[in-house]
Amino acid sequence: MSDELQVEPDRLRDAARFIADKAQIIKDGIVQLDKTVGQELLADGWQGNAASAYDESWIEWKQGADDIAAALEESASNLVDAAHRYEMRDQVNRDAIAQAGE
Template sequence: MADLHVTPEVLREVSTEFGTAAEQLRASLGSLDIEVAQMLGPSWTGSAASAYDAVWREWHEGSSKVVQGLRAMSELLATAAARYSGTDRDGGVSIAGSGL
C-alpha cells in the first residue's frame, strides 16, 4: 500500500494558483466580450451573423464553466488544506496529552 503525503501549504499554493487562473480567465473573457461586440456591432445581420452568434454563445458558456471549475477546485483545495492542517494539529494535541 502506498503512503499518502499531503503538505497543506502546497495545497494552499495550488488553490491560490487555481483562483488566480480563474480570475485572469474571467477578466480576459470580459475583455473579449467587449472586443467582439465592438468589432461586430449591431450592424452585422443575416444568417452568418446568426450562425456566429450561436457558436459564440456556446463557446462563451463553455469558457464560463471552465472559470467555475477553476474556482471550485480552488475552494476545494483550500478546504482540504484546512482540514489536513486541523487533523494534524488535533493529532498533535492528542499525542501531547497522552503522556507519551
C-alpha cells in the first residue's frame, strides 16, 4: 500500500463539468416546474385554503431544490479550483527541483 497521493487535474475538471451539467439540468427542471406549478397552477388558477397550503409547500420545496443546485455548482467550482491549485503546486515543485539540480 502506498502513502502517495496522486491527483489528476484533468479528472477533477471532468468531474466538475459532470457536476455542473447536473446542476444545470436541475435548475432547468426547477424553472419548468415553477412555470407549471408556481405560475400556471398557483398564481393563475387554483385558489382557496388548499391552494394556499400547497403554495407554502411549493415555495419550501423550490428553495430546497435551488439550494441543492447551488451546492452542486459550488462543488464544481471547488473542483476546478483544486485542479488549478494542484497544477500550480506541481509547477512550483518542478521549478524547485530544477533549481536544486543546477
